[in-house]
Amino acid sequence: MKKLAKTINVTLKVWRQRGAEDKGRFDTIAAKNISVHMSFIEMLDTVNEQLTLDGKDPIAFDNDCREGICGTCGAVVDGQAHGPQKATTLCQLHMRKFSDGDTIVVEPFRARAFKVVKDLVVDRSVFDKIIQAGGYISVNTGGAPDGNAIPVSQEIAEKAMDAAACIGCGACVAACPSASAMLFVSGKISQLALLPQGKPEAAMRALSMVRVMDSCGFGNCSNHRECENACPKSLSIVNIARLNREYFKASFFSDEI
Amino acid sequence: MEFDAKIPAGPLTDKWDRHRFELKLVNPANKRKFDIIVVGTGLAGASASASLAELGYHVKTFCIQDSPRRAHSIAAQGGINAAKNYTNEGDSIWRLFYDTVKGGDFRAREANVYRLAQLSNHIIDHCVAQGIPFARDYGGLLANRSFGGSQVSRTFYARGQTGQQLLLGAYSALMRQIGAGSVELFPRREMLDLVIVNGQARGIVVRNLISGALESHAADAVVLSSGGYGNVYYLSTNAESSNVGAIFRAYRRGAMFANPCFTQIHPTCIPHTGDHQSKLTLMSESLRNDGRVWVPRQPGDIREPQDIPEEDRDYYLEQKYPSFGNLVPRDVASRAAKAQCDAGKGVGLTRCAVYLDFADAISRDGKDIIAKKYGNLFDMYELITDDSPYQKPMMIYPASHYTMGGLWVDYNLMSTIPGLFVLGEANFSDHGANRLGASALMQGLADGYFIIPYTIGGYFAGTALSMVSAEHAAFKGAVREAAESSAKLMSIRGKRTVDSFARELGQIMWNYCGMSRNEAGLKKAIQLIKDLRAEFWENVLVPGTDKEYNKSLEKAGRQADSLEFAELMILDALERTESCGGHFREESQTAEGEAKRDDENFSHVSVWKYEGYGKQPEFHKEPLVFENVVLSQRSYK
Numbered sequence A: 001m002k003k004l005a006k007t008i009n010v011t012l013k014v015w016r017q018r019g020a021e022d023k024g025r026f027d028t029i030a031a032k033n034i035s036v037h038m039s040f041i042e043m044l045d046t047v048n049e050q051l052t053l054d055g056k057d058p059i060a061f062d063n064d065c066r067e068g069i070c071g072t073c074g075a076v077v078d079g080q081a082h083g084p085q086k087a088t089t090l091c092q093l094h095m096r097k098f099s100d101g102d103t104i105v106v107e108p109f110r111a112r113a114f115k116v117v118k119d120l121v122v123d124r125s126v127f128d129k130i131i132q133a134g135g136y137i138s139v140n141t142g143g144a145p146d147g148n149a150i151p152v153s154q155e156i157a158e159k160a161m162d163a164a165a166c167i168g169c170g171a172c173v174a175a176c177p178s179a180s181a182m183l184f185v186s187g188k189i190s191q192l193a194l195l196p197q198g199k200p201e202a203a204m205r206a207l208s209m210v211r212v213m214d215s216c217g218f219g220n221c222s223n224h225r226e227c228e229n230a231c232p233k234s235l236s237i238v239n240i241a242r243l244n245r246e247y248f249k250a251s252f253f254s255d256e257i
Numbered sequence B: 001m002e003f004d005a006k007i008p009a010g011p012l013t014d015k016w017d018r019h020r021f022e023l024k025l026v027n028p029a030n031k032r033k034f035d036i037i038v039v040g041t042g043l044a045g046a047s048a049s050a051s052l053a054e055l056g057y058h059v060k061t062f063c064i065q066d067s068p069r070r071a072h073s074i075a076a077q078g079g080i081n082a083a084k085n086y087t088n089e090g091d092s093i094w095r096l097f098y099d100t101v102k103g104g105d106f107r108a109r110e111a112n113v114y115r116l117a118q119l120s121n122h123i124i125d126h127c128v129a130q131g132i133p134f135a136r137d138y139g140g141l142l143a144n145r146s147f148g149g150s151q152v153s154r155t156f157y158a159r160g161q162t163g164q165q166l167l168l169g170a171y172s173a174l175m176r177q178i179g180a181g182s183v184e185l186f187p188r189r190e191m192l193d194l195v196i197v198n199g200q201a202r203g204i205v206v207r208n209l210i211s212g213a214l215e216s217h218a219a220d221a222v223v224l225s226s227g228g229y230g231n232v233y234y235l236s237t238n239a240e241s242s243n244v245g246a247i248f249r250a251y252r253r254g255a256m257f258a259n260p261c262f263t264q265i266h267p268t269c270i271p272h273t274g275d276h277q278s279k280l281t282l283m284s285e286s287l288r289n290d291g292r293v294w295v296p297r298q299p300g301d302i303r304e305p306q307d308i309p310e311e312d313r314d315y316y317l318e319q320k321y322p323s324f325g326n327l328v329p330r331d332v333a334s335r336a337a338k339a340q341c342d343a344g345k346g347v348g349l350t351r352c353a354v355y356l357d358f359a360d361a362i363s364r365d366g367k368d369i370i371a372k373k374y375g376n377l378f379d380m381y382e383l384i385t386d387d388s389p390y391q392k393p394m395m396i397y398p399a400s401h402y403t404m405g406g407l408w409v410d411y412n413l414m415s416t417i418p419g420l421f422v423l424g425e426a427n428f429s430d431h432g433a434n435r436l437g438a439s440a441l442m443q444g445l446a447d448g449y450f451i452i453p454y455t456i457g458g459y460f461a462g463t464a465l466s467m468v469s470a471e472h473a474a475f476k477g478a479v480r481e482a483a484e485s486s487a488k489l490m491s492i493r494g495k496r497t498v499d500s501f502a503r504e505l506g507q508i509m510w511n512y513c514g515m516s517r518n519e520a521g522l523k524k525a526i527q528l529i530k531d532l533r534a535e536f537w538e539n540v541l542v543p544g545t546d547k548e549y550n551k552s553l554e555k556a557g558r559q560a561d562s563l564e565f566a567e568l569m570i571l572d573a574l575e576r577t578e579s580c581g582g583h584f585r586e587e588s589q590t591a592e593g594e595a596k597r598d599d600e601n602f603s604h605v606s607v608w609k610y611e612g613y614g615k616q617p618e619f620h621k622e623p624l625v626f627e628n629v630v631l632s633q634r635s636y637k
Helices: A040-053 A125-132 A154-164 A171-175 A182-194 A196-215 A226-230 A238-253 B012-022 B043-055 B093-103 B110-129 B162-179 B245-252 B285-289 B316-320 B330-342 B359-365 B367-385 B440-461 B473-492 B498-512 B519-539 B551-575
Strands: A007-016 A025-035 A103-107 A115-118 A121-123 B035-039 B058-062 B183-186 B189-197 B200-208 B214-218 B221-224 B263-269 B292-296 B354-357 B394-403 B420-422 B604-609 B618-623
Touching (some): A025 A040, A040 B498, A125 A182, A125 A196, A125 B162, A154 A182, A154 B162, A171 A182, A171 A226, A182 A226, A196 A238, B012 B110, B035 B200, B043 B058, B043 B162, B043 B183, B093 B110, B162 B183, B162 B440, B189 B214, B189 B473, B200 B221, B245 B420, B263 B330, B285 B367, B292 B330, B316 B330, B330 B354, B420 B440, B473 B519, B473 B551, B498 B519, B498 B551, B519 B551, B551 B604
Parallel strands (some): A007 A103, B035 B221, B058 B183
Antiparallel strands (some): A007 A025, A115 A121, B189 B200, B263 B394, B604 B618
C-alpha cells in the first residue's frame, strides 16, 4: 500500500515553442502530487489538466500507444533522449525514477532534419522519406511462394528481428552529436540484407537510402555510440557496421548507381 | 428492411472462387482513372493502400498519426493465425474456419469466416516475401505456437512483436507506392465527415492536425480502416488516438452499425494503479501457454505470493476447466478473474488483479527457454510495475481490448452506403461475438491485401460514377458543419477538462456495459450518459483556438462522438437479452453460471440505422444461417 500512496513534487523546465518559426524558450512549471506509479507521459497529462484549468496553454507533446512500441513519444529529459532509463521510451519511463524536489529539464528531439512543430512535438517525416527510397522488398501482393519455400536459419532470422525492432522514434538522431540517422537507416538495411528475400535489391537499397538520408540534412556517424545508448529498443551499432559494408559493397561491386 | 449480404451461392468451399470469377474487372489501363481514399494505416489500411496502388489505382491515404508506421496494429504482440498445418497436427482451412465461427459463438457469417481461413495461408506467404522476420525452427522453417484456446499450433509470430513486424511490412509496401507516386500520403489528418453525393460515398472532410485547417478530398470510393472503439471505456489497451470518430460519422451519414455491444475484454493486462492511469498495457495472452493463473484460496489473504503455500492457492481456471485450463477463451478468463476479485480474492494494491505465475514453467524449462519466449514481455512488465516476473508472479486484470462490432458490411466489405468500404476492426464481419487470439492481424491483412483489391474493382466496373470534385456543394456543407461543431466546442469555456469527461464515461461503460451486463444496469447507464452528455455541452473546457495544433480540441471532438456512440452500445446490449461470446447478459446464464446463448431468438446480426441526434435509431436484423457448422454451446471443461 505504501507504494501506491507515494507522491513527489517536481519542477519542470520545459521547452515551449509556438511553431517552427518561433524562437522558443524554457518555461518553469511545478508538477505537484505526482504518483511515482505515473509514467512520464501521465505526469505531463496531469500537469496539462492543471494548466488547462488555470487557463494556460497545455504542453504539446506527441504520444500514442503508451506502451513503448509505436515510436510516437519522445523528448530529451535531463539531457538524455527518452530520459535516464536505458532501453525505455518516454511513455514507459516512470516517475519512480525521479526524486521529490527534482528539477527536470524537458526538450524536444533536436536535429536540423526534425523541425519543431510545437513545444515537444517535432516533424520526423524525413524518416518516411528514407524508407520510401528503398526500405522495402519489391513484392506485389499475390505472387509469393509458400512461406516455407526458402528456409532461413534461426540465427539469421534472430539477427534480422534484432535489426527490425526499431520503432522509428528518432531518439538516435537526437542523441547523436552530429544528428546522424545511421542507426535508424541501418536497422532497415540490415534486416533486409540479412534475409534471403531482401538480397536481390540489397545494393540498390543501400545506395538509395543513404543518398536520401544524406539529402535530408542528417550528419554522419562519428562512432560516439550515443544512438545505441539512447535507443529504446537497444538496436546495436553492429547494424551501422553492416550498413557500411552493404554501402561499400554496393558502391564498388554493383552495377547500381 | 431486407439485408443483402451478397453471399455468393454454391458450396461454402467454392464461394470465394466463384465470387472472384463473377466480379467484374476494371481494365488495367482504366484503373489509374479511379481515385480511392483510404482512412487509416493500420494493417488493413496500409495493406489496402499498397495493394490497390500496385493494381494501378490512384490512392490517397490518410492517417491520424505523424507517420503511417505508428497505427495501433503495431502494438499487437502475440501472432497471426494461418491454416498451414506446418506442424502436422491435423489443422486445415476447414478447422480454422470452424474454430473461428465457434470462437465467435456462432454470431458471424459462415461465408466470410471461411474466406478468412482460406486467405490466411496467402497472408503468411506474402509477409515472408516482404521480409518479415518470423520466428524459425532450427531447420530454418517457420515456427508455430498454440494461442488463445486453440488446440493446434497455427500461430506465426515474430517474438512478442508480431503486430509491429506485420505492420512495418505493410507500411514498407505502402512507402514503396508513395515513392512510386501511386499513393499520396496525408499524415496528421483526422476524418471529420464522410461526403455523399447522389447516394454514393465520394469523399471526406479532414482536419489538418497541425494547422487546424479543414480540407476536402474527393474520390470515387472511400475505404475506412480506422480501427475500433475500445477507448469508449477510457482505460483500454488502445492507443490514445484510437477512436470511434471516423466510423461514427459515417454512421451519422447513413452507414449502418452492426453489433456495437460486441466488445472484447482481454484477460491479461497490467492492473491499474490509480486515477492517473491513462491506459492499460496488454500482456500477450501467449503468456497463458506457460503461466498458471491463481488467487489465494481465502478472501483477504494479503500475504506476499511467495509466502502463500500451494494448498492455499486456488488455480481456479485449471480447476473449473480441466481440458482447457489456463487457455480458456478470453471472455471466460476475463469473467473468471473478475468473479475472483468480486469475491474478495483479488491481489495487489487495488485488489483488482490475479496472479499469472511462471515459477513452474521456469523450473520445468529453465529460465533461458522462458526468457526466449517471453523475455520482451517480462521486460515490459518490469518496466511498468518494477517487479520481475522471473521472481514474482505477474499480476493481471482484464481490460477493454478489441471491438468486434463495427460498420455493417456485405461480403464485398461494402457498407450500406454504396462506395463506402470498411476494413479491419472498423467493420463487424468476421469475429462474431468474440474474437480469438491471433485472428485480428489475420482479418486486417485479409481485408486489405486480398479482398478489397477485387471487390472494389467489382464496384467500379458495375457502377455509374459522375464527376465530383472537392468544390461540390456537399463538401462545402460538410466543411461548414465541421467548423460549426469545433466553434461550438471552443465557445463553451466551461470548468471541466475533456479528459475528466472521458474518464467518467469510461467508468459508466465499464461498470454497466463491460464484462457482464443486466437490464437494470444498462437502463441506468443510458440516463447517466444522457446527463453526462448534457453536462459536456455546457461545461467542457477547450483551451486555445481551432486554427492551430490543439490536442484538447481533437480530444473534445472524439469525446462528443463517444458520448453519443456509447448510448448506441447500450441500446444494442439491452436488445440482446442472450449471453454470447464476450457479451455476458446476467439474465441469461446456465445453472453453473456459464453464458447461455439463445439461438432461437438471437441468431442474427443487430444492425442500427441513425435517425438523427437524440432520436432512437432504427433497429434491423440480418439473420445468420448456419449450413456447415453445428451450433453447440461452448464448453471448455
